[in-house]
Amino acid sequence: MKVDVLLGLQWGDEGKGKIVDVLTPGYDVVARFQGGPNAGHTLEFDGQKYILRSIPSGIFQGGKTNIIGNGVVLDPLLFREEAESLAAGGRDLTSRLLISKKAHLILPTHRLLDAAYEAAKGEGKIGTTGKGIGPAYTDKVSRGGVRVGDILHNFEAKYAAAKARHVAILQSLGYPSDVSHLEAEWLDALEYLKRFTLVDSEHVINGCLAEGKSILAEGAQGTMLDIDFGSYPFVTSSNTVCAGCCTGLGVAPRRIGEVYGIFKAYCTRVGSGPFPTELLDETGETICRVGHEYGSVTGRKRRCGWIDLVALRYAVMINGVSRLIMMKSDVLDGFETIKACVAYRIDGKETDAFPYEADGAIEPVYTELPGWQTDMAGMRSEDEFPEEFNAYLTFLEEELGVPVKIVSVGPDREQTIIRYTEEE
Ligand code: GDP
Numbered sequence: 001m002k003v004d005v006l007l008g009l010q011w012g013d014e015g016k017g018k019i020v021d022v023l024t025p026g027y028d029v030v031a032r033f034q035g036g037p038n039a040g041h042t043l044e045f046d047g048q049k050y051i052l053r054s055i056p057s058g059i060f061q062g063g064k065t066n067i068i069g070n071g072v073v074l075d076p077l078l079f080r081e082e083a084e085s086l087a088a089g090g091r092d093l094t095s096r097l098l099i100s101k102k103a104h105l106i107l108p109t110h111r112l113l114d115a116a117y118e119a120a121k122g123e124g125k126i127g128t129t130g131k132g133i134g135p136a137y138t139d140k141v142s143r144g145g146v147r148v149g150d151i152l153h154n155f156e157a158k159y160a161a162a163k164a165r166h167v168a169i170l171q172s173l174g175y176p177s178d179v180s181h182l183e184a185e186w187l188d189a190l191e192y193l194k195r196f197t198l199v200d201s202e203h204v205i206n207g208c209l210a211e212g213k214s215i216l217a218e219g220a221q222g223t224m225l226d227i228d229f230g231s232y233p234f235v236t237s238s239n240t241v242c243a244g245c246c247t248g249l250g251v252a253p254r255r256i257g258e259v260y261g262i263f264k265a266y267c268t269r270v271g272s273g274p275f276p277t278e279l280l281d282e283t284g285e286t287i288c289r290v291g292h293e294y295g296s297v298t299g300r301k302r303r304c305g306w307i308d309l310v311a312l313r314y315a316v317m318i319n320g321v322s323r324l325i326m327m328k329s330d331v332l333d334g335f336e337t338i339k340a341c342v343a344y345r346i347d348g349k350e351t352d353a354f355p356y357e358a359d360g361a362i363e364p365v366y367t368e369l370p371g372w373q374t375d376m377a378g379m380r381s382e383d384e385f386p387e388e389f390n391a392y393l394t395f396l397e398e399e400l401g402v403p404v405k406i407v408s409v410g411p412d413r414e415q416t417i418i419r420y421t422e423e424e
């Protein structure tokens with residue numbers, strides 16, 4: 001068996017949570033491979049809305065195993081909050097959720113450092129989610145991190161060493177060194193973590209593959225936020241791309257099957273950094289209003305713009321996307337004309353390559369397509385698609401060289417249309 005991967009192709013919030021939930025019935029296992037509680041994955045069904053941060057979005061489809069992989073950074077406090085709210089809704093996770101011992105812990109001081117580094121950057125701040133993601137991954141890479149498995153092995157010494165290092169940095173930046181007020185609750189949440197099965201998830205996952213079980217890997221963030229290939233330095237601190245699934249779960253590259261690349265019918269970004277197709281006008285405001293484009297974790301207003309095919313082509317290439325999923329089609333229902341950026345003009349020259357530094361000098365080159373001006377939210381079959389919408393899909397498939405297999409027309413699980421083409 002193979003591991004199918006579902007990941008975001010833009011700057012995050014494409015709708016990954018919703019589609020993982022929709023696809024889960026076809027899999028035995030769902031696993032998160034990177035990121036942490038900077039993610040906010042929204043699911044809606046039976047009139048209820050749920051937002052997941054660290055727990056995989058397969059958790060609502062009964063009987064499936066969900067795994068938090070080694071590539072994830074886990075904040076025990078936020079994890080407990082999330083798990084307890086699911087448990088209050090009658091969902092017992094302890095039997096169905098496995099956590100990698102090799103996942104790294106987000107310490108209370110990581111959050112303080114995240115805030116301190118952002119403040120020090122002033123105008124140039126990244127606009128992080130403030131969850132301690134960067135500092136936690138920094139410790140992992142610099143070999144000073146504390147891992148989930150450490151709560152079973154000599155935890156005190158490892159924690160004390162990391163804390164002392166963080167406190168010294170905070171002090172040097174002029175912050176108070178007493179963090180005890182944050183510690184008690186965090187340590188308490190660590191105890192809660194012990195109720196879960198802590199595993200070497202690479203063995204579990206490869207064991208499942210050997211038994212013929214199917215696995216869906218759920219990405220967080222998006223390709224343009226990838227630490228290597230995103231709009232650096234305005235990125236997150238992990239590999240959000242397909243390769244991150246191999247390192248974040250212990251899956252060999254030849255074990256990767258389908259790569260589902262998910263994108264919005266337009267584009268959004270939250271936080272600072274380049275966004276060539278951003279609309280700072282009434283159209284951008286309309287997309288934001290109709291699409292309810294506010295961060296699911298931070299509540300921050302998302303920046304909105306037209307679809308960017310330069311960035312999307314790049315993301316398709318880096319990830320080896322085999323199937324596309326288009327979200328929020330309904331949000332464009334009211335537009336007479338839809339624009340798609342097909343190239344950038346930089347210093348008077350047109351290019352279709354995503355540049356080394358995507359700064360203010362980029363002028364998007366647009367193609368205009370007719371809008372459909374039809375309410376799509378109630379549609380349940382591709383036979384109902386308006387002609388103009390089909391033309392938009394065909395245009396995107398030609399530009400990106402990959403078929404669009406799923407179209408989403410609303411936030412609910414039911415508002416999802418799987419497209420069948422000749423080959424199936
Ligand atoms: P994720 O981080 O990729 O899982 O995406 P988020 O949950 O952060 O953001 C996607 C938002 O769009 C959520 O509020 C979803 O409920 C909503 N959503 C998902 N698909 C659709 C859709 O097709 N139409 C509309 N209108 N909303 C959608």
Ligand code: IMO
Pocket residue numbers: 008011012013014035038039040041126127128129130131132133134219220221222225234235236237270271272
């Ligand atoms: P999901 O999984 C959208 C953005 C932040 C900031 C940058 C770095 O819900 O798509 P970090 O806290 O990771 O150090 O912030 O990355 N960011 C996201 N934007 N969706 C996300 O996750 C994001 N996770 C981080 O806004 O610009």
Ligand code: MG
Pocket residue numbers: 012013014039040041042296
């Ligand atoms: Mg999100």
